Amino acid sequence: MPTLPDSSELLPVLWFTFGQAFVSAGLAVVLGFLGALGLQWVGVRLGPRSSRTAEVMSLLPNVAPVLVFILAMFRFAPSLKGFAGVVVAHALLNVGLVSVALTRAIQDKLSGMADLAWIEGAGRIRFLRRVAIPLLRGEILALFLFVFAICFASFAVPMMIGGTRGTTIETLIWQKIRLGGDWSSAIGLSILQFAFLMALAFLLGREPATPIAGARSGQRILSWAGGVPFLLAPTVFILLTLLENPFAGLSQLGAGSAHSFSELVADKLVASFFVSFLSGSLIVGLLMTIAYLDPRGVTRRLLLGAVAPSAVITGFAILFLWRETGTATLIKISIGLALVATPAFYRLRWDGVLSSLRGQRSIAETLGASRSLIFRKIVWPQTIGAACFVAGLASLWAWGDFALSRVVAEGDVTLALIVQSLMESYRLELALTLVWILILGSAVTFFIFEGAGRVLGSKSQT
Amino acid sequence: MERKKFLRAASGPLALLILLIAGITWLTRERAERKHDVLHVMSYSSFVSAWGPAPELAKLWKAQTGLDVEFQDASDAGLILEKMKLFPVDAVIGLDQLSLDDARERQAWRQLPESIASGAKPFNEFLPIDYAAVGFIFREGEIEPPKSLSDLADPRFRGAIALQDPRSSSPGMLFFFWVLDRMGVEEGFKFLESLKPNVAVVASGWSGSYGAFTKGRAKTALSFVTSPAYHWSEEKDRRYHAAVFEEGHPIQTEYAAIPIDCRSCETAERFLSFLRSPEAQAIIMQKNVMFPIDPDVRKGTVFTELNEPQTYVMKSLPELQKRRAELFERWRAMGL
Numbered sequence: 180m181p182t183l184p185d186s187s188e189l190l191p192v193l194w195f196t197f198g199q200a201f202v203s204a205g206l207a208v209v210l211g212f213l214g215a216l217g218l219q220w221v222g223v224r225l226g227p228r229s230s231r232t233a234e235v236m237s238l239l240p241n242v243a244p245v246l247v248f249i250l251a252m253f254r255f256a257p258s259l260k261g262f263a264g265v266v267v268a269h270a271l272l273n274v275g276l277v278s279v280a281l282t283r284a285i286q287d288k289l290s291g292m293a294d295l296a297w298i299e300g301a302g303r304i305r306f307l308r309r310v311a312i313p314l315l316r317g318e319i320l321a322l323f324l325f326v327f328a329i330c331f332a333s334f335a336v337p338m339m340i341g342g343t344r345g346t347t348i349e350t351l352i353w354q355k356i357r358l359g360g361d362w363s364s365a366i367g368l369s370i371l372q373f374a375f376l377m378a379l380a381f382l383l384g385r386e387p388a389t390p391i392a393g394a395r396s397g398q399r400i401l402s403w404a405g406g407v408p409f410l411l412a413p414t415v416f417i418l419l420t421l422l423e424n425p426f427a428g429l430s431q432l433g434a435g436s437a438h439s440f441s442e443l444v445a446d447k448l449v450a451s452f453f454v455s456f457l458s459g460s461l462i463v464g465l466l467m468t469i470a471y472l473d474p475r476g477v478t479r480r481l482l483l484g485a486v487a488p489s490a491v492i493t494g495f496a497i498l499f500l501w502r503e504t505g506t507a508t509l510i511k512i513s514i515g516l517a518l519v520a521t522p523a524f525y526r527l528r529w530d531g532v533l534s535s536l537r538g539q540r541s542i543a544e545t546l547g548a549s550r551s552l553i554f555r556k557i558v559w560p561q562t563i564g565a566a567c568f569v570a571g572l573a574s575l576w577a578w579g580d581f582a583l584s585r586v587v588a589e590g591d592v593t594l595a596l597i598v599q600s601l602m603e604s605y606r607l608e609l610a611l612t613l614v615w616i617l618i619l620g621s622a623v624t625f626f627i628f629e630g631a632g633r634v635l636g637s638k639s640q641t
Numbered sequence: 642m643e644r645k646k647f648l649r650a651a652s653g654p655l656a657l658l659i660l661l662i663a664g665i666t667w668l669t670r671e672r673a674e675r676k677h678d679v680l681h682v683m684s685y686s687s688f689v690s691a692w693g694p695a696p697e698l699a700k701l702w703k704a705q706t707g708l709d710v711e712f713q714d715a716s717d718a719g720l721i722l723e724k725m726k727l728f729p730v731d732a733v734i735g736l737d738q739l740s741l742d743d744a745r746e747r748q749a750w751r752q753l754p755e756s757i758a759s760g761a762k763p764f765n766e767f768l769p770i771d772y773a774a775v776g777f778i779f780r781e782g783e784i785e786p787p788k789s790l791s792d793l794a795d796p797r798f799r800g801a802i803a804l805q806d807p808r809s810s811s812p813g814m815l816f817f818f819w820v821l822d823r824m825g826v827e828e829g830f831k832f833l834e835s836l837k838p839n840v841a842v843v844a845s846g847w848s849g850s851y852g853a854f855t856k857g858r859a860k861t862a863l864s865f866v867t868s869p870a871y872h873w874s875e876e877k878d879r880r881y882h883a884a885v886f887e888e889g890h891p892i893q894t895e896y897a898a899i900p901i902d903c904r905s906c907e908t909a910e911r912f913l914s915f916l917r918s919p920e921a922q923a924i925i926m927q928k929n930v931m932f933p934i935d936p937d938v939r940k941g942t943v944f945t946e947l948n949e950p951q952t953y954v955m956k957s958l959p960e961l962q963k964r965r966a967e968l969f970e971r972w973r974a975m976g977l
Binding site: 192249334358423443499502589596597605607 | 716717743747800808848966
C-alpha cells in the first residue's frame, strides 16, 4: 500500500523540488529562446550543414555523464552553489534541447510570416513581441513543462551543487529503497511526483498549434548572433573539461582490466548502438501509434501530464516483469528508455505536431475517410520526419543513460555503464576519454534517425 | 496504388524490426539454456566491472574447480537486498557492517560451517572478505593534512573538502556516524555546521567526490586509507597519501554471504572459502583497493607501505542506527 513520509520530512523536500524545477525550467526556456535565435543565425549565415552541426553540438550536455558537467561548473563557477547553482546548472544542461526544439517550432510555424515581415521591414523585437511569442506560446509552455519534469526528477545536480538541502523527491525515493527497502514510501512518492506533474499539465493547458508551414528555412528576422553563446556555452564548458588533461586517460588505458581495452569498447559500442537504435525505433513506433489514435480531450491531457516514475522504480518494474538476462537486457533497457522518453517527447513536440493536423483530419473525416486512410494519406507523410527527429533526440539520451540501465543490467553492458564503472574505480580520466566515443556514437545515431526521417517523409509525400 | 506506396515506405523498417526481434529471441534463448550449471553471485557495480575483482576471481575459480561463476550487478551495494528478490542468487558480496542488521531483518541467510565461519563476526552468516579504514586523502604539497576530525574545521581547509552524502553513500554514512559518535549528536551537528565553509562538495556517491578531488576541485576527499595504493601502483603517482587522525579511524568491512534460498549451496560455501584463499584475497586487494583479511597477502605489494591507522570503535553505533531517519533529516536541514 503506497504511503507518504511524514510532512516534516516531505514538505521541505517537496518545496525545494518544486522551486528549483520551476525556476530552472523558466530560465532554461528564456536562455533556450535566445539560443534558438542564435541557431537561426547559424542557419542563415553559415548554411544548413553548419546549423545541423550546431544543433548536435548544443545537445552534448544531454549525452555526457552529468558528473562531467558538474566538474565543469566547479571549474568555471566554483562559487555558484545552493539553490542558484542548481537552477543555473539545470538551465545550462537543458538550454541546447530547448533551443533545438524551439528552432524547429519557429521554422514549422513562422516561416512564411517571418519572411514577409523581413521584406516589409518589421523590426525584430516588434515581430518577436507581436507575432513570434504569441504564436509559439503553446510550444513554450510545452518546453517549460518538459524541462520542469526533468528538473523535478533530478538527482545528482541538486545533491552535488545544491548541498544537503538540495534533496529532491527523486533522492528521497532512492533513499527509501536503498536504506530500508521501503517500497510503499517509494511508490507513494512516485505517485505524488506523477500527480504533481499531471496537475501542472492541466493547469498550464495547451494552446492549439497553427498549421505547419510548407517550406522550412532559417528566418533572418529571428536570427541573432548574440544567441550563439547561449546555445553553445554549456557545450564549450564540457569540451574544455574533457580537454583539461587529454593524455591522462590514455595512460590508464588497459591498465588493471581483465580484458583488452579494444575488446571491451568494441563490444559495448555495438551494444550502445543497439540500445539507442532500438529505443529510438520504439519511440517512433509509439509516437506513430499515438498519431494513429489521435488522442483528444482528457486522454490528451493525461498524456501531456504523464511522466515516467523514477529510474529506480521503472528499472525494478521492468525486472519484475522480465527477468531474462544477456541480450534481453539490452531490449529491456531500450523498452525502459522508450517508455520513459515517450511521454516527455509527446509533451515537447508531438502534441504540437498532431494539433497542427487537426484541421486536415476533420475535413477528411467529414468527407468520409477512414482512420487508416487518414493515417496513411495525411498523418504519416507529414509526421514521420518529426517522429524520427524526436527519436534522434531520444537516442542521444540512450547513449548517455546509466540511471535506468544500471538498475536493469546485470553488468556493464553499454559504453555509458563502462564510463560509470571507470569513474567508480579511480579511472576518471579514462572515463572522460571514453566520453568522446559516447559523443561520436550519439551524433552518428542522431544523424541516422534524422536522415531516415527525411527519406521516409519525402518518399511518403511523392 | 496509394496503399502500395505506404506499404513500400513502411516495409523497410518493419522488416528490420522483425529480423531484430527474431535474432534477439534466438540469442537470449541460447543464453538461458546455458545458465543452469553456473554459480550465481551478486555484487555492486565496481566489484563486477571489468576493472573490478570479479573477472579475475571467475578465471581463478574456474581454473581451480572447473566450475563457472556468473557475477550479477546489483548496481549500488544498497540495492543488493532488493535485486536478489528478483534474481535469486547463490551468494552475495558487498554487504558492509552498517547494513548487516538490515540484511538479517530483510532476508534469511545460511549459517556458515565452522571451517569457513572462523573469521565471521559479528554473525556467523557473514564472512568478511576485505576492509579499509575511511579517512581523508590528500596530495602532498597542496595542503598540510588534517590531524584529527576537529582539525577539518580549520580555516586552512576553506573550500577544500569533498564529502559524500550519508543517505546515498556507505563511506559517507560512516563519516557521519563517526562524527556523531566521537563528539555526541548535538556537538557533532555543531561541528558539521562549522565545516560548511570548508566543504567544496557533498556528492551523492564516492565517484563524485573523489572525481572532484582528482580533478583538483577539492584538496582532500573522504575515501579509504587504501586509496593511495591505486595511485602509487597504477599511476606511479606518489603524491597521494591518507591523513592519519589521532583518534583513530572507523573501518568499513565488506562481507560475503549465502542466502537461505540458494540453489547451489555447497558450491556457494566452497566459493566463500575460496574468497578467503590467499590468491583470491590478492585479487580482491589489488582490484578493489582494500586491505585483505589475511595480512600476509600484502607482502611484497604497495599495501605494506600504506598507513594503517588505529581503529576507532563506534560505541554508540547501534543507537545512532536506530535514530537514522531523524539524524538524516537533521543532516538535510543543515544545508552543508
